[in-house]
Amino acid sequence: MYRKKNMNWMKHWDFEILDIIFMEIAFFLSYSIRHKESLLQGEHMYTRLAIILVALDIVVVFFSQNYKHIIQRDAFTEILYTIEHVTIIQLLLLLYEYVLKESYLLSRTVFLLSWGVSIVACSFGRIIWKQIVRKILTKEKNQSNMLIISTPEHVDSCLKGVLNKKFRQFKISSISFLEDDNNAPNEVMGIKTLKGKEKLVEYIKKDVVDEVYIDTSGENYAIDDLITTFLSMGVTVHVGMGFLPDDLPNEFVENIGDQHVITTAVNAATGWQIALKRLIDITGALVGLLITGIALIFVGPAIKIASPGPIFFKQKRVGKNGRIFYMYKFRSMYLDAEERKKELMAQNEMSGLMFKMENDPRIIGSEKGPGKGIGNFIRKTSIDELPQFWNILLGDMSLVGTRPPTANEYEEYDLHHKIRLSMKPGLTGMWQVSGRSDITDFDEVVRLDTKYIENWSLLLDIKILFKTFKVVFEKEGSK
Structure with missing residues (x-):
């Protein structure tokens, strides 16, 4: 899912809040210096002006371009923009007092000092x-990987336009030329190139691709096919204005560098929605880790007694758009579970790229009988999943999303399966609340995950969380 940029006047809300806080502090401080008392104890007129100042700042930001390109500006230029912004607000405050015929009551010391x-x-x-x-933006984990599709003739001008801004939320991971031309350069501006469609397909199957920028006027049918392929994978596509296909989903115009593009994605969320989802994740993770700590007191010794070895199980999983991370669980299987899995593949109850088996003999205590032992208990009650709240706090996972595949499963994915990874993996999701053990076809899992991604909203996440509590407490769909 693509993070859509906020409206221009709300794009840099953090700077707006910062300005308001400092202007209020300056106003309170100036009043206190002049009148030797707190503004809260002072005249009603000044208290009202402090409130009006906030409203005026919002209005000025709405109608001005003061925060445009603020991340790219140098310190001296920033001071000039700040002088302009503060001066306009102070003059509007003075005009407000003049209209109310109270300007003669306003202290010049307070006005000039503030x-x-x-x-x-x-x-x-x-x-x-x-x-x-800037440091946050340029951290590698916060930057999306962008693939450029261009032509040898236009690639230089394309890159100059895309990379014209120093501080970006993306990095160019590779450049693809659709034609397999031996005369085409092997790299451009230090970025490796892919020659021909076969190399392109091989790359997008194995490497992390978050976004694609298409800057070519090649054959329309070829570009149409590429866009369809990328969207089926859940990859966001930016199309240069030189080529505009019909019927793109969730399309909108934005800038990549100084290039105007049409952006299309399976789904798109505003910065506010993404930030709120992350806030919910952090809050849920902190509560979840507290519960995990309590569970550890009881579950940890039980695991140790039943099967000597580590309490926690750590496994490589594949996250958003192919990023590798370690997922944590309470260990519910014997230490040789992965080796024994190969012997049990013939008994796999899932059709496709997942493994599931009722009465799995690798589960700790399974020799006591079906459903017996500590391993089966913590799996049926989903206690084994609790350590994943640490993954959520780190940002590798979300409370709600799609379940992350193992590295081996991911290697067998077809291109359309990768749509499952277009969002952060989740502790729970559409599949889990739809009777996970009753679903035996991997394509059905993909269908449910795709439905979730295409229809994502904060309200849907909340509904899935409530359904998850019901599933866990009633032990539905857990074998």
Whole structure:
């Protein structure tokens, strides 16, 4: 799922909140210096002005371009923009008092001091916060991998346009030329190139691809096929204005660098929605880790007694768009479970790229009989999943999403299966609340995951969480 940019005036809401905080501090401080008392104890007029200041800031931001390209601006330019912003707000405050015929009551000391302190405080606040945001943006784990599809003739100008901004939320992972031309360069600006469609298909099957930028005026049918393929994988596609296919889902216009493109994705969410989903994840993870700690007191010794070895099981899993991470569980199987899995593949109850087996002999205590032993208990009650709250806190997983495949399962995926990985994997999801043990066809799992991704909303996540509690407590679909 693609993170859609906020509306222009809300794009840098963090800087707006920072400005408001510093201007309020400057106003309160200026009043206290002049009148030797707190503004909260002072005249009603100044208290009202402090509130009006917030409203004026929001209005000015809405109608101005003060925050446009703020991340790219240098310190001196930022000071000039801050002077402009603060001055407009202070003059509007003065105009407000003049219209109310109260301007003669306004202290010049308060007005001029708050003006100057606001400029200094907001300038430093913006510059410091900008450095923090830049570091966050340029961290590798926060950048999406973008594949460029272009032609040898146009690739230089394409890259210059896309990479014109120093601080970006993406990095170019590779460049693809659709024609297998031996004369085409092996790399451009230090970025390796792929020659021909076969190399392209091989690359997108094995490597992490979050977004694709198509900058070519090649044959329309070839581009149409490529867009369809990428969308079926859940990859976001940006199409240069030189080629505009029909019937793109969730399409909207935006900028990649200084290039205007049409962006299309299986689903798109605003920055607010993504931020709120992450906030819910962090809150849920903290609560979940507390429960995990309590469970560890009882489950840990029981696992140790039944099967000497580590309490926790760590396994490589595949996350968003092919990123590898370690997923944690309470160990419910014997230490040689992975080796024994090969012997049991003939008894796999799932059709496709997942393994599931009722009365699995690898489960700790399974020799006591069907459903017996600590391993079966923690699996039936889903206690084994609790350590994954640590993965959620780290940001590798979400509370709600699609279940992450193992590395071996992922290697066998067809291209359309990769749509499952277009969102962060989840502790629970559509498949889990739809009778997971009753589903024996992997393609049905993919269908349910695709339905979730295409219809994602915060409300849907909340519904799935409530259904998960019901499934867990009633032990539905767990074998």
